[in-house]
Amino acid sequence: MTTSTITLPNNPPPLKAEAKALDFYYGAFKALKGISMPVYENRVTALIGPSGCGKSTFLRCFNRMHDLYPGHRYDGTIQLLPDAVNLLDHQVDPIEVRMRISMVFQKPNPFPKTIFENVAYGLRVRGERNRTYIEDKVEAALKGGALWEEVRDRLDESAVNLSGGQQQRLCIARALATDPEIILFDEPTSALDPIATGSIEELVTELKKKVTILIVTHNMQQAARVSDYVAYMYLGELIEYGATRDIFMKPLRKETEDYITGRFG
Amino acid sequence: MTTSTITLPNNPPPLKAEAKALDFYYGAFKALKGISMPVYENRVTALIGPSGCGKSTFLRCFNRMHDLYPGHRYDGTIQLLPDAVNLLDHQVDPIEVRMRISMVFQKPNPFPKTIFENVAYGLRVRGERNRTYIEDKVEAALKGGALWEEVRDRLDESAVNLSGGQQQRLCIARALATDPEIILFDEPTSALDPIATGSIEELVTELKKKVTILIVTHNMQQAARVSDYVAYMYLGELIEYGATRDIFMKPLRKETEDYITGRFG
Amino acid sequence: MDKHLSTQFDAELSGVSTRVLEMGGLVEAQVAQALYALAHSSGETAAQVIAAEGRVNQMEVDIDADLSAIIARRQPTARDLRLLIAISKTIGNLERVGDEAARIARTVQHLLNTGVFGRLRLPVSDLEFEAQLAVASLRKALDAFARLDVNQAVEIIKQDNQIDAEFDGLMRKLITYMMEDPRTISASIDLIFMAKAIERVGDHAKNLAEQIIYVVKGTDVRHNPVEAVESIATRRS
Amino acid sequence: MDKHLSTQFDAELSGVSTRVLEMGGLVEAQVAQALYALAHSSGETAAQVIAAEGRVNQMEVDIDADLSAIIARRQPTARDLRLLIAISKTIGNLERVGDEAARIARTVQHLLNTGVFGRLRLPVSDLEFEAQLAVASLRKALDAFARLDVNQAVEIIKQDNQIDAEFDGLMRKLITYMMEDPRTISASIDLIFMAKAIERVGDHAKNLAEQIIYVVKGTDVRHNPVEAVESIATRRS
Amino acid sequence: MSSTTAAPAPILGSTGEARLAELALAKARRKRRERAIEAVLLLAACVSVFTTVGIVYILLKESLAFFSHVSVWDFITDDQWTPLFEDAHFGIRVLLAGTLSSSGVALLIAIPLGTIIAIYLSEFAGHRTRETLKPILELLSGVPTIIYGYFALLFVTPMLQRLMPELPGFNVLSAGLVMGIMIIPYVSSLSEDAMRAVPMSLREGSYAMGATRLQTAVKVVVPAAFSGIASAYILGISRAVGETMILAVAAGMQPNLTLDPTEPAATITSFIVQVALGDLPHGSVGYQTIFAAGLTLMMLTLSFNMLGYWMRRKFREAY
Amino acid sequence: MTPSPKTTAPVAARRSTLNAEEMRALIRAAKRYDVLFATLGLLALAIGILTLAALFTGMALDGIPRLNSEFFTNFPSRRAGQAGILSAWVGSLLVMTVTALIAVPVGIAGAIYLEEYARKNWVTDVIEINITNLAGVPSIVYGLLALGLFVYTFGLGQSILSAGLTLALLILPIVIVTTREALRAIPQHIREAAYGCGASQWQVVSHHLVPYGMPGILTGVIIGMARAIGETAPIITIGALTFIAFLPPAPFMGDPPAGLFDWAFSGFTVMPIQIFNWTSRPDPAFHQNAAAASFVLVFMTVGMNALAIWLRYRLRKNIKW
Amino acid sequence: QIVKIDGSSTVYPITEGIAEDFQKAKKNAVKVTVGISGTGGGFKKFCRGETDIQNASRPILAKEMEDCRAAGVEYIELPVAFDALTVVMNPRNTFLKSITVEELKKIWEPAAQGKITRWNQVNPAWPDAPIKLFGAGSDSGTFDYFTEAINGKAKSSRGDYTASEDDNVLVQGVSQDVNAIGYFGYAYYAENQSRLKALAVAEKAGKPAVLPSEASVLDGSYQPLSRPIFIYVSAKALARGEVREFADFYLKNAAKIAKEVKYVPLPAKAYSLAAEHLAKGKKGTVFGGKNEVGLKIEELLAREARM
């Protein structure tokens, strides 16, 4: 097994989460191999690597999405700070985890409900009934998702009639509505055109003021653009972790450099 | 209506096709507005522009794909050279056009048949029966699609089991098998990961030695990488056409520059 | 310039531009100070100029690093890319202006150390005139850069001849001096180098101006005769 | 260097590198020829050098255009980007080497025109030694660039002092000459400028070497003391 | 966050172990509720299993009684079926033959016609045509089968007799034909759905190669939709094998060991319905025959379904 | 077209591009098959539709003269001219109500379990085969089952409830299969989105899957009901009545609580039985009645199918992924 | 107040008519339901005590008697009408004038299966034309009765004929085929006289061939194919006023209704005897659990009287 090259920043921001020696199995297949990596608060951390390297798998450990499917196994820990709970602990209800850590998916996946109900969904799931509170939250979230201006007059229309980019921003608003501590993005723009992609990227950099962000992208340029830290993964291993600027100008590992410069193949 | 800024090269290569004052209607909706543009032989021409600007619509005029759906209308001409046939002429059978101009689609769409049969499909459609001839053609096409080495031992396996990138190369081989004069690519890599994308891009630049290529991409960087000429479209109009290098270093139209530099939005 | 979709990118670009101007201000001040040190025989000022060199160097390195980071992270094209490339060239020029200033300052120190100022009558004021032209050119160039003002850039390029003429005149004058009084040879040579340095500052200002035209017009006008440059710069794109 | 997935990109990169080396060869020849013209008082050779300047300039402009096109089209990062940036700086340096060669050649022409060579005894041979060092340095730098050889680059940087020392010696010698024979002043100043030009060629070779280290090691070593550069260059990454 | 929200506990408060304990408690609570719901759903899912168990139980129970009177060997090999006659024979082959020939005729109509219609609707017809004709066609499967029975007897048979004067008034052919027409929508609708589900991109791929509609339909769409089409066929077969009233009315109820569709014949289902509604005393051997026959039928359809299941597995194409 | 030798591969000595004439000939030939097949398709469609038309006109010719208001408001009678279908259509309606009330929730719940909760293993496979198999079991066998189970074992008697239950079992496979189909058509990413918001499994099911699957589910239910409403054999087996000259107690109107469900335990008859009975009567006048009743019944199914189509259209409009 | 009736579809038309009139007479105070589960299916319910009255196209059989006994259900057997099984042919048939039981047997006996396929095999006078056979389904009372009457043994019949539970289907079959011969209940013949021709049956060769008709049944000359049909009234149910009333009403109106629905009513004497039985509550059957054929009305009455 390779050891990872991890370059921590000199003046590190506070930690929001930390994976330690994380292994993950799909049945007998070991998809993640001893991943240890910090996630800094209010920073964007990008996961890059060739297809099938385990980016999504790693990301989905953070909200226990794997629990939906049989045959998975976690080894190692992901500590969520500051309360130092191991997200992967059996005692921890994945629902609890998902309430604290939201996710935005590859394909915009609004529910075929109204725009309002989409954003309010997280609150409803929490049993929230106070109408004005929900309305306030929805508005705040839509503003956070940079969608408020576009949809304020048609909150009662179906969300599926929005454009792809708007849908994805709606999904972000939905994720924001419950004040998550971390938002996970799994290739959030791969289904979008460049302009929608641009606005999502812009939104992501905007959001990090309030929330910690982990983003998987197979677009290296995107990782370069939006992230503060980059983790390069290969075959389930973390090869290199460091500040984005360093990774893209001067990665320490040849594997990383080869991938980044398009020498992989 | 804006007039297009068209910069023709000083020493132009031979023309393979030329659109002249092309309008296209989906029912009452005018999706293409007076497009005039050259397509040079053995060159890669990229169509770029924001989503919905009519790139795909324009591309699909070249093989009369619109004829499959009701309510379309072509105005203007697309001359195919050297025999100066107007592709859009009612007298010209779309099937004939499609036999001369192949297309590769956004999502790899291999037929659920064997690899061999996929590539042989175009020949079979042409009523070809000579087995050795077909075999030779298939081999040549797979070589042309840079897939031969990977699949030579499993030509009889189902094509749907190939990876995404391989499938797309198979589709290219399928398009190649009938010696088309032009190949149309409609966002051929948007469903692929960066490595597969890289190999398709590489293949495209390789192919242009033999065939004229028109490619739609919403990835400007890709257009920059693979094409010799770029056409920037917006709202159904051709805004600017020129050599790729010029377009990306020094576009003449502000609209183009804004789009290319990410100022659009 | 219009805004990018990415405010971050805008911020980075304007950040780096600001730093270029800052660097420009710094080297401009360096040149001015060096000339002040020369005119007023101020060893102290000369020392300040030399001390500033390190900062200028560091700025060059930093800005260059920023530039490459922006290129690596933002995939700039067209005007953005031209701007970054121009900045890269510009800071190289500015750094060299800084070098020239330091060189002048060092020479001033040398002259002070050798006590030449007291002993000899040297045509320092002639140098000053050249220097004023050069500094003005530089300032104008930076100004034009801040506003990406092509017309001003053309003007700067046109005026570069003046400085060159000044330099030639000065040379001839100094040679006369040296011939007249061989004791002044060493000092005169120093002066010649200073004049050369000032002339170089003018050249750099001209280079900056060429970069401005490149950014705005997209044409690399280096090594072109002034007239050609002017016609390119005033062409409507 | 390993191959890219894109052979086109590889081709572009190696194409631009080749042209850099070609340009390097050209300016190297220019320098050598200029020195030949000086040593052999060959106005013809000098004219050739001057004539070549236009080509060098054009090469700089062309390569720069290629570089920006590659950046615009290929979105290079890491080593690729560093290489392109280094090339951009390198060709700037090479162009300036070409300028220096032309300057020498022009001075040779000037000296020939004024008939100085016939009338005066000038320490041209001293110049030649400095020149040999500088040309050797340049050749080595180009060689190191072709192979991206960090060790050789470090060596070049280390040797830059030698050239500077030579230049200082030459200066002193020339001042003596001038003092001895004021008639030589004008010619000596020309020689000084030539010596300075040669010294600059050495500087440019050193700059090239620094760029090599940047490409390979990713660290910008400009403006650093030699020891620091050496330690960075030999650090295992 | 406002105090009104119930869930997530304040981020800070307790840490580590203590927090873990809190979380475990919450998890347990939620688990219990979800379990209860799951149990209810499971119960519902089991209804169909219970139904099968019930059917099998009833069929087996009575069949066992039946087979204590009649040897399995006779049941399988005898070539007469006269269970209610004095001279009782229990050769199920006779009924099987009827079932097979009637299903055969029906499927010979339903499968080709259904497939052709499916291809036509999915690949040739315009959107309008499809959207109007498909539901109309589906009505064919909504007509009560007894009506079809009389239709076969009173309309189709006389028509056929005009073509084939020798044709008896009751025959498998006419019942089978009508049954086939009734089954058409099962085949065509499901097949059409399957073909619709074939992504447009695949079709475009074919057309882009210069293929005609038919070439595209036959060489690309049908193979791609094959697993769905196979399901449709299987359903059609099950339907044909299980169809009752049409045959009871129009096929003649004559236990003939023949596969000739121009003859009258009895099928398993028509026998069952006949006896179940008849005058036989319950509990008599005659009455029990219907369970043995029913069991046979169930095994038959089961084997078809297994076959279908296996085929779908084998041919399920990913696209 | 130019015979420019573009292919470099030596194997392709012969270009597959044909000259224009050859190509046109080829296309013409291929297109002939298109036309041929389209004709064939229309023919096939015509067979189906003509059959339907023949059925309809037959029924209409025989039955429409009988379709007056008395036909709907009269009870059966030995005099064909006075006989009506009041008890039959009311019975059908009530039985269908029971069927729907049972089959819909049970079918949906079962489908949800199988699709969302059950592990994918051989047990689910068996259940799956079992369900498709049930869809092929002749309806009369359900009658036999129901007779043993509902009528005797559970003692529900020959009631609307028994009949409703029987038909519910009969259409359960249809409901389950279509519901599963509908659930399966909901993309996984919608589920993940909901789980991602912190929803529990039941919340995902009840907030999302069921509402989004509704068009498909309803279609299945209605198709099932359309099938059930025409079923004769199983209902006869459990003992539906033929002559019943009164209506069951009005649903949900009796004295609560027991009285509310009186109707469910009442005897009944249904349309197909009435038809069945009338067709087997010797007097041809009854055959006319049967045709008229068939006409009504077919119209009921047509109505249900139309409802299904309309609902599918209405509900699908706002559900897409 | 409900009277529940189930059972034979043959008896159904009569019972339906009675029920209809009864309900009207009682101004809907009493509800009557009639089902058609078949005689067998009906008896199953009847013997479980689920129905009050059973329609039967044949006497109760031993198995069913046992069931009833086991469940403690006692019953009163009431013949309500005659059904004359009618042998029919196609009206276009020219050669058949009458037929003897002998000949019928030759056609229908098990031994004939596959052998007797042409008319001239039965009677050389008849043409060499195929015989097309139509008959009641083997599960029906009609079949039992016919086979016993003709072939001498219940359920003993050739099997290769077109059978149907639904006599209309048989009507259809016979009316479509010149060479057809079939048998079913008189009512179906009576309603389809335009499409069918009844065949006169001679009990023995030489005996006169008799056509089925009300008169020939009543006078006992239509032999052996006339059979009585019954209702069985549950003794326990009779305790309920409405059932008793209904049963009385039935016997009073049976003759009229039977005629109306094209059955042959019993002689008035028979109804009064039955009414008497009913009044006295005479339980049981006079058939001893077997079907019997050729029973003349007098015999039936005699037996009834003996009870």
Ligand SMILES: Nc1ncnc2c1ncn2[C@@H]1O[C@H](COP(=O)(O)OP(=O)(O)OP(=O)(O)O)[C@@H](O)[C@H]1O
């Ligand atoms: N449900 C699963 N069962 C088994 N193996 C899986 C499953 N999902 C993913 N894998 C495997 O785990 C590895 C990592 O998959 P993952 O989806 O995390 O890759 P990724 O880096 O996100 O790739 P991509 O860029 O294609 O999304 C791959 O080898 C994949 O084949």
Ligand SMILES: Nc1ncnc2c1ncn2[C@@H]1O[C@H](COP(=O)(O)OP(=O)(O)OP(=O)(O)O)[C@@H](O)[C@H]1O
């Ligand atoms: N079948 C259609 N009917 C009507 N309008 C259509 C149809 N297809 C496309 N359009 C419209 O035509 C315009 C051009 O569409 P087109 O698909 O060519 O865009 P595009 O440039 O390819 O965009 P993208 O990058 O999203 O693929 C759009 O406004 C689109 O809404």
Ligand SMILES: [Mg+2]
């Ligand atoms: Mg992934």
Ligand SMILES: [Mg+2]
């Ligand atoms: Mg498109």
Ligand SMILES: O=P([O-])([O-])[O-]
């Ligand atoms: O229904 P039956 O008992 O009269 O045949």
